Amino acid sequence: MSILTKDIVAQIFTRPFRIRPILHQMVVVGLNTLPIASIMAIFTGMVLAVQTYYQFRQFDLETYIGTVVGLSMTRELGPVLTAIIVAGRIGSSTAAEIGSMKVTEQIDALRTFGVNPVRYLATPRFIALVTMLPFLTIYTDFIGILGAYSISIIKFHIRSSLYIDKTIHFLDPPDVLSGLIKAIFFGAIIAIVSCHKGLTSGEGAQGVGRATTNSVVLSSILILIIDYFLTIILP
Amino acid sequence: MIQINNLWKSFDGNQVLRGINLNIIQGETMVIIGQSGCGKSVLLKHIIGLLKPDHGSINVFNEEITKLSDKNLYKIQKRFGMLFQSAALFDSLTIAENVGFFLYEHSDLNNDEIMKIVNKNLHMVGLHNIESLYPASLSGGMKKRVALARAISTNPDVILYDEPTTGIDPIMAAIINNLIIRMQKELKVTSIAVTHDMTSAYKIADRIAMLYQGKIIEIGTPEEIKQTQNETVKQFILGNAEGPIYSKFEDNI
Numbered sequence: 346m347s348i349l350t351k352d353i354v355a356q357i358f359t360r361p362f363r364i365r366p367i368l369h370q371m372v373v374v375g376l377n378t379l380p381i382a383s384i385m386a387i388f389t390g391m392v393l394a395v396q397t398y399y400q401f402r403q404f405d406l407e408t409y410i411g412t413v414v415g416l417s418m419t420r421e422l423g424p425v426l427t428a429i430i431v432a433g434r435i436g437s438s439t440a441a442e443i444g445s446m447k448v449t450e451q452i453d454a455l456r457t458f459g460v461n462p463v464r465y466l467a468t469p470r471f472i473a474l475v476t477m478l479p480f481l482t483i484y485t486d487f488i489g490i491l492g493a494y495s496i497s498i499i500k501f502h503i504r505s506s507l508y509i510d511k512t513i514h515f516l517d518p519p520d521v522l523s524g525l526i527k528a529i530f531f532g533a534i535i536a537i538v539s540c541h542k543g544l545t546s547g548e549g550a551q552g553v554g555r556a557t558t559n560s561v562v563l564s565s566i567l568i569l570i571i572d573y574f575l576t577i578i579l580p
Numbered sequence: 581m582i583q584i585n586n587l588w589k590s591f592d593g594n595q596v597l598r599g600i601n602l603n604i605i606q607g608e609t610m611v612i613i614g615q616s617g618c619g620k621s622v623l624l625k626h627i628i629g630l631l632k633p634d635h636g637s638i639n640v641f642n643e644e645i646t647k648l649s650d651k652n653l654y655k656i657q658k659r660f661g662m663l664f665q666s667a668a669l670f671d672s673l674t675i676a677e678n679v680g681f682f683l684y685e686h687s688d689l690n691n692d693e694i695m696k697i698v699n700k701n702l703h704m705v706g707l708h709n710i711e712s713l714y715p716a717s718l719s720g721g722m723k724k725r726v727a728l729a730r731a732i733s734t735n736p737d738v739i740l741y742d743e744p745t746t747g748i749d750p751i752m753a754a755i756i757n758n759l760i761i762r763m764q765k766e767l768k769v770t771s772i773a774v775t776h777d778m779t780s781a782y783k784i785a786d787r788i789a790m791l792y793q794g795k796i797i798e799i800g801t802p803e804e805i806k807q808t809q810n811e812t813v814k815q816f817i818l819g820n821a822e823g824p825i826y827s828k829f830e831d832n833i
């Protein structure tokens with residue numbers, strides 16, 4: 346897998362630089378993930394608000410819902426949940442697509458046309474995931490916060506200006522930034538794992554199925570582990 | 581032009597090639613025959629550098645391809661055209677993009693010029709008006725022919741055909757045989773074809789080699805092969821149920 350990582354990165358800097366396949370993959374990532382990411386984000390935000398409300402009300406701190414939701418969405422839940430969803434939605438289809446190309450000899454065919462499969466298949470996906478995941482994360486952060494905000498206003502009757510004030514006051518740029526840096530790492534993990542599983546897929550439909558499952562399981566686990574270490578390192 | 585010396589290959593304990601020696605002369609059409617599963621496709625994939633041997637050497641255009649770096653190997657591979665047994669069309673691309681793939685990747689031709697070549701090549705294999713379809717909507721025989729059109733679109737020096745006429749009706753098979761002969765006569769390409777179809781083999785071959793139990797057991801012109809005294813080869817080309825190959829199976833049971 347480390348060889349693949351090296352290859353992917355080396356191919357980014359190999360001329361000519363092709364923009365079209367990258368844009369195509371970015372659209373695929375964005376369009377396929379947005380609906381499910383929105384649902385995930387809005388409900389996570391709402392649940393977070395409800396839980397926080399019941400805990401904090403005991404101490405008359407319910408106006409701090411915005412702070413808790415803002416920090417946990419941007420620092421943790423936004424990047425991690427988005428990444429897990431992308432691993433399930435995009436990582437799996439990448440592994441399946443590349444895996445089935447492998448078992449039907451399409452990867453071999455690419456090589457006979459003098460086309461490097463890593464360059465043609467893995468590099469555009471890598472760039473697309475690494476660039477799109479931070480944007481998706483910002484989006485889910487925002488939707489999550491919006492979900493929590495609406496519940497707090499409508500259900501718990503917290504004053505809107507107070508809520509917004511408490512959110513903004515405690516949410517610093519480093520909080521958002523550390524989430525986005527995480528997202529970049531998670532994008533790289535998903536791309537490398539799914540391409541690797543696809544390119545090394547076993548024979549037949551069974552082999553492709555296993556590659557797909559393994560890709561989702563492995564990238565999800567790696568995302569959680571790397572998240573822990575990044576949380577320690579990042580401010 | 582292509583020299584294979586003492587080539588060995590096994591896949592997790594399954595010894596497929598056991599010391600292949602084969603020389604292919606520039607401009608000839610070499611046909612490789614042999615039973616299903618004997619390693620014909622594996623042999624072709626070694627010649628084009630898709631598989632690495634456990635042991636032995638493969639010399640192509642005066643380069644030892646088993647020892648080349650990836651980058652130099654790509655240069656050699658570009659001079660080959662390969663028709664895969666499974667066709668191996670790119671299923672995310674249209675037929676036109678498949679046939680023009682090499683030109684889109686490696687030439688400076690504009691779209692119109694590429695489409696002209698695509699149409700011409702599809703025409704050669706008897707296909708019309710399918711440029712904008714996707715491979716999934718074609719029959720098996722049509723896919724083979726598209727793959728053939730794609731293989732010749734690279735203007736290769738050497739073409740490897742893995743069962744070009746399998747799954748294709750007899751008339752179309754005859755057209756494809758003629759096409760292979762034309763490629764050799766007009767464009768001077770060297771060809772290596774794998775087939776079970778003896779009619780096709782006799783028609784297109786300058787020489788025929790038989791692969792059996794991991795070795796080339798007989799090699800000669802179609803006439804020589806027809807008059808062989810080797811019982812194994814005889815059984816195979818005549819398609820007899822009984823003979824040395826059959827009794828080998830019986831021993832195993």
Ligand SMILES: Nc1ncnc2c1ncn2[C@@H]1O[C@H](COP(=O)(O)OP(=O)(O)OP(=O)(O)O)[C@@H](O)[C@H]1O
Pocket residue numbers: 591594596614615616617618619620621622623665
């Ligand atoms: N990538 C691979 N991994 C493991 N085993 C393989 C691989 N490719 C081929 N084999 C094995 O090598 C043997 C020869 O396969 P090959 O595809 O070359 O047969 P073939 O002579 O082309 O047969 P057919 O005429 O049916 O196409 C088979 O036993 C096959 O299982």
Ligand SMILES: [Mg+2]
Pocket residue numbers: 620621622665742
């Ligand atoms: Mg075969």
